[in-house]
Structures are given as C-alpha cells and as structure tokens.
Amino acid sequence: MFIGLTGGIASGKSTVSNMIREKNIPIIDADEVAREVVEPGTATLQAISEQFGSSVLNEDGTLARKKLGTIIFRDPSQRDILNQIVHPAVRKRMNALKEHYVANGAKTIVYDIPLLYESNLFHLVDKVLLVYVDEETQLSRLMERDQAGKEDAKQRIASQMPLAKKRERADAVIDNSGTKEETKAQLDAILDKWLKESC
Numbered sequence: 001m002f003i004g005l006t007g008g009i010a011s012g013k014s015t016v017s018n019m020i021r022e023k024n025i026p027i028i029d030a031d032e033v034a035r036e037v038v039e040p041g042t043a044t045l046q047a048i049s050e051q052f053g054s055s056v057l058n059e060d061g062t063l064a065r066k067k068l069g070t071i072i073f074r075d076p077s078q079r080d081i082l083n084q085i086v087h088p089a090v091r092k093r094m095n096a097l098k099e100h101y102v103a104n105g106a107k108t109i110v111y112d113i114p115l116l117y118e119s120n121l122f123h124l125v126d127k128v129l130l131v132y133v134d135e136e137t138q139l140s141r142l143m144e145r146d147q148a149g150k151e152d153a154k155q156r157i158a159s160q161m162p163l164a165k166k167r168e169r170a171d172a173v174i175d176n177s178g179t180k181e182e183t184k185a186q187l188d189a190i191l192d193k194w195l196k197e198s199c
C-alpha cells in the first residue's frame with residue numbers, strides 16, 4: 001500500500017513522518033530528495049544557476065537555499081520556473097527509491113510530499129493522509145521554527161494550496177493543533193485501520 005503524507009509548510013509532516021519511521025515503514029521524503037538532486041555537480045543545480053544567476057550559489061558551490069527561497073516564495077512565476085527545473089528530477093529519484101523498496105519486499109511505503117496536490121502527484125498513492133493545523137497555529141509555528149517575519153511566513157503559506165482545501169480531498173486527517181502525543185494517537189489509529197484493510 002502506498003500512502004501519501006501531505007500537509008502545508010510547518011503543519012507537522014516531518015513530525016508525523018518521524019513517528020512513521022519509528023514503525024519501520026520506509027518513507028520517501030520529497031524535501032530530502034529535492035535537496036539531493038541539487039547537490040553540487042548535478043545538472044539540476046547547473047540549470048538553476050543558469051536561470052537564477054550565480055548569486056544563488058554559495059562560495060563552496062552549494063545552493064544558497066534561503067536566498068533562492070526569498071526569490072521564489074514571493075513570485076509565482078519564478079516559483080513555476082524553479083518547479084519546472086527541479087520537479088522532474090525529484091519524480092525520477094522518488095520512483096527509483098520506490099523500486100528499491102519494493103524490490104526489497106516493502107508492502108507499505110509512505111511518500112512524504114508537501115506538494116502532493118499542487119503537483120498532481122496523488123496518482124502515486126492509494127490513500128492520502130493530511131497533517132492539518134489551523135492557519136494561526138501554522139503561522140506561529142513557521143515563524144518560530146524558521147525565525148521568519150510575519151509577512152515572509154504569510155507569503156510562504158500563500159504559495160501553497162490552503163490546508164482547508166486539502167482537507168476536503170484527503171482520505172484521513174490528523175489534526176496537529178494539539179500535543180504531539182495527541183497527534184501520535186491519531187496516527188496510530190489511522191494506520192492500524194488502513195494496514196488491516198490492506199491485508
């Protein structure tokens with residue numbers, strides 16, 4: 001069974017995917033893959049520096065992530081350009097990881113993909129699990145985690161489909177506005193049900 005774990009920026013996906021990892025279920029993490037495919041020496045990083053200029057590279061040749069983030073989160077057309085460069089490489093690598101886990105006998109795989117809906121990737125999965133928080137909580141957790149200003153954080157949230165809209169489409173929803181223990185209890189109940197159904 002393929003499960004898509006999604007949410008919004010700072011809604012708690014990593015928190016939940018760490019809980020899933022503890023159950024020894026393999027996770028394909030799109031953010032991690034997106035970091036891998038822009039490592040120095042990759043064609044993707046080359047294409048990014050050609051498009052956005054060498055000022056988005058650090059002195060050691062790595063991607064200046066915060067700098068590129070500032071450009072793409074405030075400008076949808078720049079974001080689209082970046083997505084068109086990075087997403088094909090991300091999809092290819094995620095597929096290779098899936099093949100690897102399947103070949104090694106995995107029966108359940110979780111795809112942790114923040115942009116599952118925005119990028120129309122739900123065809124990859126049998127069920128979608130959404131990590132939801134209300135917008136106020138999302139904003140305050142994002143500002144605190146990234147030491148970001150209010151306007152900057154709001155822009156990042158606005159660059160994604162609203163969580164309320166994702167909630168309408170998901171197969172199950174974890175409300176992560178409470179404590180981490182409450183979140184874990186919801187996760188355990190949903191996974192128990194789904195994994196029983198798939199046997």
Ligand SMILES: CC(C)(COP(=O)(O)OP(=O)(O)OC[C@H]1O[C@@H](n2cnc3c(N)ncnc32)[C@H](O)[C@@H]1O)[C@@H](O)C(=O)NCCC(=O)NCCS
Pocket residue numbers: 008009010030031034064065066068069072079082083086090113114115159160
């Ligand atoms: C712009 C970049 C360099 C900023 O890096 P930074 O280290 O600050 O953030 P990080 O990669 O950890 O992403 C944090 C969160 O931002 C959100 N986010 C990232 N990219 C995007 C995007 N293109 N559109 C909307 N939201 C995004 C996601 O919720 C993600 O979980 C980086 O996010 C990036 O390369 N984005 C393009 C690739 C992408 O779409 N990644 C998302 C999963 S495929």
Ligand SMILES: Nc1ncnc2c1ncn2[C@@H]1O[C@H](COP(=O)(O)OP(=O)(O)OP(=O)(O)O)[C@@H](O)[C@H]1O
Pocket residue numbers: 007008009010011012013014015016031114141142145176177178179180183
């Ligand atoms: N239930 C909770 N109670 C308090 N803080 C929480 C809870 N869940 C997550 N957090 C905190 O909120 C922040 C965002 O959570 P997390 O990093 O898991 O989100 P994310 O969805 O993976 O974010 P991103 O998409 O930006 O990578 C983190 O600082 C995390 O420690």
